[in-house]
Amino acid sequence: MPELPEVETVKRALYKIVIGAKITDLYIGEKKLRIAFPKNLKKILIGRTFKKPFRRAKYCIIPIGNLEYLVFHLGMSGKIRILNDKPSPSKHDHFIISMDNNYHILFNDTRRFGFVDLIKGNLEKNKNFIKIGPEPLSEKFEKKYLFNRIHNKQQKIKNILLDQSVVAGLGNIYVNEILFHSCISPKRQGRNISLNKCEIIVNSTKLIIKKAIRAGGTTIKDHIQPDGNLGYFKFNLKVYSKTNKNCVNCNSLIKEVMISSRASFYCPKCQR
């Protein structure tokens, strides 16, 4: 599910309820997620107080002390719910945090590609973060940077933008939408993209990511906001999963092709 806007939505929901809250209880499921839960996680967390949560790429991070962080990654199907009543864990519920303000954070993940981890020390030097590129909404993500990163690449632009070391947080839905907005074919090689086109890609990225965050992300199947609402950006999708629908600009039929075994959608007339 979750790309940057979905994780940002989760972070904002947590921000409203975790700051200053003390952890009173923890449930940890039997099954291993992408990585095992840290040893003694329960012992370490109970009694600790959350500080301000933040997001980096597709990771949601809550500091629990000086240079100590609780880190979530939602993988493909991970969901965070915020509940007023203590839930009894049902299928695919892997992690529940109870706090002294009577809120409960539930981590549910059908496919278990997500994980929960504890990180100590400088986050940006941690193995999960050290290679991650600039945030798309930061000033560091600008046309010259992008041009430098792609102008000698043999890869298709679709794959380049999915590469977290080039730009952080984009996934399959938003890359498809960004390339449509940029009028660039997903099959175009990185080295065939000019500086001017890079500016267009950068601007489209910022615009679409901002709009998606405002909408609470995109619900295709799994994603829901932590309060149970849908991600309303699904009503703004122009190409993703629109195979054989009409292009909103030129009325041509939207095409679907597989690029590196991931579905890619584009308008063959608008995107070159």
Place this chain on the structure above:
DNA sequence: ATCATCCCCTGATGGC
């Protein structure tokens, strides 16, 4: 180094 492919896992869907 760079790039494509496979794999982790569960569930939904569609063809036969």
Place this chain on the structure above:
DNA sequence: TGCCATCAGGGGATGA
């Protein structure tokens, strides 16, 4: 109805 193959928002390991 059942069975099988394919696909899904991610990303790490592998090997050419």
